[in-house]
Amino acid sequence: MPILEVNNLKKSFDGDSILKGISFDMEKGQTLSILGSSGSGKTTLLRCLNFLEMADDGRIKVNGETLFDGMKTSFSENELRDKRRHFGMVFQQFNLFPQYTALENVTLAPRLANPSKDKIDIERESRMLLTKMGLPDKLNHYPHQLSGGQQQRVAIARALALKPDILCFDEPTSALDPELTGEVLKVIKELALQHTTMIIVTHEIPFARDVSDQIIFLDRGVIAEKGTPSQVIDSPTNERTQKFLANY
């Protein structure tokens, strides 16, 4: 059974149709990259999966459980929280909480989610995550004391701490210098090698080819092309995909 099934997902803003019926599914442990030019709907798609935006129509299923079916488009805070639990999100602008240290950023949500769980266990797991992100010596640093690349790695650890079924990345390196991009891509690649289920919206074409099991090319709200990296990137059949890739 696929871990995620998306069916005919639609979303428009003020009559502007951004997603015009997106369908795909992915298996557990896979990495899916979403490519496409600005305005093609990549970010909106991720935001609909995370329920940061409410889709207008279509279906979202995780592990066979229907999270969204287009019948109901307004949910209570608790319902939304249950739905969002399945997805982790790493933002383009990191969005770390500035008043908390790197470690506190990671422990905050697990602590609030499991008040009965031992604080020491949560802290140990968070330390391990930050160590895995290559930041064992930055635990007590505040976000403003960290470079962009380090901040983004803290943000990845923070998202992983809740053990989501699927980890989503919204252009995780777009706000970074080329120098810092590498260190973030490296940890994402390690996560892919460990079979973390991930959806990555990115402009890093070589990276996407390297880590992805599946690639979707989005064009003006529809999936123009979908397949393995070698199908989509090396021998695209769609004219829009060819044009887009020619720029890289």
Next chain:
Amino acid sequence: MFATVTLALFKGFLGTLKLFSLTLLFSLPLGLLISFGSMSKTAILRLPIRLIIWIIRGTPLMLQLLIIFYGPGIFLGRNIWGSGDSGRFTAALTAFVINYACYFSEIFRGGIQSIPKGQYEAAQVLGLSRTQTFFRIILLQVIKRIVPPISNEVITLVKDTSLARVIAFYEIIWEGERFIKSSGIIWPLFYTGVFYLLFSGLLTLLFGYIEKKLDYFK
């Protein structure tokens, strides 16, 4: 004479301090509530609150003091404030709390609206409730941003308390002025300025300290 005047002014300054501290105690939380109202998506809540803020900020505090103190007597036909000093104090406090709550609410609103949307979204995807998001993520960032404008208002409040004498509330200027009539000397009135200066100096130090304390994050 100097000792007598100093002692008398101290007594008057106690009245000033009482009005000052109780005004802060009530107007800060009330201001936060009003700011929520003024940001509400429900127009029935938002519009009347914006109207009240406009009226309060658009008219002199001295006029508000007079209306709040004399208004009930004139329009309801009875004095709701009770008699004597305590009645006048309650009326003055009410006027100050309403006035300052409105100013504070606008500072809070500015502070809350200046927090990037990404902070809320990060909290949402991490499963925080709205209350948790406000108290654990947003509030401290807002406080950090609003310390300078709040400190401005608080220092203004110290001096504004002198307006309460229009309804015969006993405070330091009132006390200083009395020496003109009783002893024919004016310097006690000027001397009150020293009290204001020292106290606002103290507040400036306090707010500087708070700002520094919150300097650990950006």
